[in-house]
Amino acid sequence: LAGGCSSIPGVDKLLEQRMGTPTMIANPFANMSVSSNVKPQSLNNDAPALMIACGLALRSFD
Incomplete structure (x- = not known):
């Protein structure tokens, strides 16, 4: 799940139960290096909305 609504508590599990399909909240920063100045909890909270x-x-601009 991505976007601002994916941060609604329990929405991932609710959709998983209703649809019968495994779901997870997207985190585009999961395998990226980020500055040590970035607060990890804030980044995790905002990640789905920043997809x-x-x-x-x-992306590359050629």
Whole structure:
């Protein structure tokens, strides 16, 4: 799940039960190195809402 609504407590488990499909909350920063100045808990809380921004930042502009 991605986007701001994925941060609603329990929404991932609710959708998993209703749809019968394993779900997880997306974290585009999971395998990235980030500055030590970044607060890990804040990044984890905001990560699903930053999915598009993260993808745009990673794409190549030729």
